[in-house]
Amino acid sequence: MTDYDIVIVGAGITGAAMALALADSGLRIAVIDRQPLQHPVADPAGGIHDYDPRVSAMTAASQRLLTDLGVWQCMPAERLCAYTRMHVHERDGTGSIDFAARDIHAPALGHIVENRVLTGALHDRLQQLASASQGGTTLTVLAPATLQAYHPDPEHGAQLTLDDGQHVSAGLLIAADGANSPLRQLAGFDTREWDYEHHAIVTTIKTRDPHQFTARQCFMDEGVLAFLPLASADAAQDAQHYCSIVWSLLPERATDLMAMDDAAFCQALSQISEHWLGPVAGCAQRHSFPLRQRHARQYYRDAVVLIGDAAHSIHPLAGQGANLGLLDVQVLAEELIRATKAGRTLTDPLVLRRYQRRRKPHNLAMMAMMEGFKRLYADQPLAVRWLRNTGMRAVDQWSVLKNRLIREALG
Numbered sequence: 001m002t003d004y005d006i007v008i009v010g011a012g013i014t015g016a017a018m019a020l021a022l023a024d025s026g027l028r029i030a031v032i033d034r035q036p037l038q039h040p041v042a043d044p045a046g047g048i049h050d051y052d053p054r055v056s057a058m059t060a061a062s063q064r065l066l067t068d069l070g071v072w073q074c075m076p077a078e079r080l081c082a083y084t085r086m087h088v089h090e091r092d093g094t095g096s097i098d099f100a101a102r103d104i105h106a107p108a109l110g111h112i113v114e115n116r117v118l119t120g121a122l123h124d125r126l127q128q129l130a131s132a133s134q135g136g137t138t139l140t141v142l143a144p145a146t147l148q149a150y151h152p153d154p155e156h157g158a159q160l161t162l163d164d165g166q167h168v169s170a171g172l173l174i175a176a177d178g179a180n181s182p183l184r185q186l187a188g189f190d191t192r193e194w195d196y197e198h199h200a201i202v203t204t205i206k207t208r209d210p211h212q213f214t215a216r217q218c219f220m221d222e223g224v225l226a227f228l229p230l231a232s233a234d235a236a237q238d239a240q241h242y243c244s245i246v247w248s249l250l251p252e253r254a255t256d257l258m259a260m261d262d263a264a265f266c267q268a269l270s271q272i273s274e275h276w277l278g279p280v281a282g283c284a285q286r287h288s289f290p291l292r293q294r295h296a297r298q299y300y301r302d303a304v305v306l307i308g309d310a311a312h313s314i315h316p317l318a319g320q321g322a323n324l325g326l327l328d329v330q331v332l333a334e335e336l337i338r339a340t341k342a343g344r345t346l347t348d349p350l351v352l353r354r355y356q357r358r359r360k361p362h363n364l365a366m367m368a369m370m371e372g373f374k375r376l377y378a379d380q381p382l383a384v385r386w387l388r389n390t391g392m393r394a395v396d397q398w399s400v401l402k403n404r405l406i407r408e409a410l411g
């Protein structure tokens, strides 16, 4: 007798959404995280230090899924920034592309959402469902609790040992425990991985000029810089003056920038961005981390299936990691619910293979595209520079292709 039909390891964006997507399936679900669940964020941001340095650019497809899960509508509207334009250009060239929501008659290209705001809303919904299902025990949250050991059990699925000594058994385990996924490693999955040789610096900045709800991205020989507009309360004097930045660049350069004091860093940023939004007036605490691409060769093995960053982690330049994870959630939930209705076991290779077949090519294509961009914009001979500038200008002028690209990016 297993304790649960499904145990999800990890309650980040992907794992929490997975638990919610299965909450009505009639299956006994448990979700485990080494961190306590987060509280919802209710107040509008009052200043530069109030924002989470980690943000995600959510596509319309992610918004739809999160709305269906009852999460999107619980995030405070004053912390969601709908962006209506996107400007991409090359610093040392002449090419640029402008995408506008109005070109495809959409209200927005996407929303910039702080990870803390999204996770707070996901966890709040998890708590509500977990307490509502206490009698029927359909959804259980075990947090904080850390996975320490995994024992496959060919007859009944698998057993997990947690750091408090508890043993938990499950018919199927879903690994949503992030890029370094302990469960993926314990279960012996093979991955293909390589270093992007980039570090990403993230922080919140305040700018002199308003962002005008435009996401900006600049390609340079040494990396990519993105300014992502943040929401602030309308009444606030500083509305439209906060952006989250993701600056991915060579590790040595990142180390130099991290060592600077705030004033020197803001000056370097103003210079490199060529005063996109006037001088950068201030920044919050900076964080830097190495970027690594990783893709599991198989998404399932025995009684374990991988989703989100546990299956694939990609360069943040397209802002797609969390969006891809949410698409995994949608497809895996569909397949598991279909299997349950058809009376199949959840670990049936036919079921898990269908999930892999529906998600792996899409995730691979996105990873290949990011790798291509990274290489295209690495220091290149003059002919390649000319070609990419000409290509960028051509795409900008070719409205059919451009609108197609926007729709793809919207999901």
Ligand SMILES: Cc1cc2nc3c(=O)[nH]c(=O)nc-3n(C[C@H](O)[C@H](O)[C@H](O)COP(=O)(O)OP(=O)(O)OC[C@H]3O[C@@H](n4cnc5c(N)ncnc54)[C@H](O)[C@@H]3O)c2cc1C
Pocket: 009, 010, 011, 012, 013, 014, 015, 032, 033, 034, 035, 055, 056, 057, 058, 145, 146, 147, 148, 176, 177, 178, 179, 182, 200, 202, 246, 307, 308, 309, 310, 316, 318, 319, 320, 321, 322, 323, 324, 325
């Ligand atoms: C600089 C940067 C910018 C980005 N910008 C964007 C963007 O604009 N748009 C976008 O879509 N994506 C973006 N991403 C990617 C996105 O942040 C990730 O893809 C996403 O957060 C992954 O979510 P996850 O739930 O799969 O994993 P994680 O967020 O890593 O969650 C894993 C969870 O597992 C738990 N866990 C780990 N080990 C254990 C254990 N042993 N036991 C129990 N629990 C455990 C952790 O506590 C955590 O809660 C960005 C990434 C970076 C680095």
